[in-house]
């Protein structure tokens with residue numbers, strides 16, 4: 001299987017299954033550091049800060065690897081920011097860009113965490129408590145680039161950020177509290193086509209004229225990776241070129257040299273992880289029906305296929321070398337939950353439809369590897385649905401050592417907080 005950064009040849013699936021049981025998330029330290037290097041080399045004429053969008057994978061072991069590489073962090077909630085800090089990361093490296101400013105906000109700001117205000121109410125909330133604070137404004141520039149309605153996070157159909165026509169109001173409100181707007185932020189979805197990305201960036205830059213104190217432009221994340229064959233990975237160098245031109249010409253025209261920030265989640269982590277699962281059953285629905293391979297990982301570990309019709313590579317591995325897989329069959333891979341939507345192989349982009357794959361047929365007890373599972377899997381699953389304990393996470397260190405960095409949730413922990 002040709003994972004971008006994590007080949008089956010280099011991953012001893014049987015060893016992982018023996019060490020951590022199934023299902024288990026497995027991450028590659030080497031892949032994570034390679035991705036970090038790639039993002040940190042994003043060319044910016046007047047300086048770059050690259051942040052990891054922590055919501056993609058807020059596991060402490062992952063955060064620490066990125067922190068050691070010099071990445072900063074973007075948090076989606078105050079809880080996530082606190083989680084990043086509890087991993088030992090300096091508050092000044094953390095930014096909150098959130099739909100709600102929740103519990104612990106004031107302490108976080110006092111510690112040095114930065115906040116991108118995403119609405120007029122958030123500007124007011126910050127102004128009341130922290131007059132004089134430097135803040136950012138997240139703008140909805142009126143256009144997004146996501147793959148479908150569920151990944152499109154800008155445009156009139158998205159609630160994220162301050163609608164561009166209300167930016168003047170936000171700026172006046174900030175000023176009335178003495179807040180200094182020093183960065184402008186947008187995050188326009190998971191498209192990542194460099195030309196389109198630069199087009200929207202150019203549009204966002206037109207809003208800078210009314211924001212004289214802005215020194216930093218944050219263009220969010222949204223860079224694509226190819227999880228399965230045929231998908232396209234964003235060419236980061238091309239994206240950087242397109243933005244470089246914009247920043248240089250803006251500096252030449254206006255005299256403002258803008259520091260650039262980007263904050264990828266997917267790009268940094270998605271292809272750095274897999275899920276190792278076990279085949280628990282193989283059933284069929286007759287000669288005109290389907291063959292279903294049931295594995296012990298499903299929507300409780302990976303929700304993206306059910307949610308977006310996301311495509312993840314799937315491969316089976318014989319549990320015992322002396323008992324190989326069967327001949328290739330056309331089959332569906334499903335999870336163990338009592339839910340017809342618990343489908344690992346939906347049709348591309350259509351979670352409602354079945355997407356058959358042609359793969360060597362496994363037997364009960366064989367292993368299964370789901371690729372592209374390093375981002376938005378462990379952090380976004382329907383955890384504990386059907387009372388399934390949360391799966392462990394394993395880090396394959398650069399040395400080859402397997403570290404269980406999160407143990408399997410105990411059965412009792414599922415209902416421990418019930419009173």
Ligand SMILES: *Cc1c(COP(=O)(O)O)cnc(C)c1O
Nearest residue numbers: 053097187221222223264265266
């Ligand atoms: C989720 C998110 C990102 C990362 O998006 P990816 O598509 O994973 O790169 C970046 N910035 C903000 C504000 C986000 O909410």
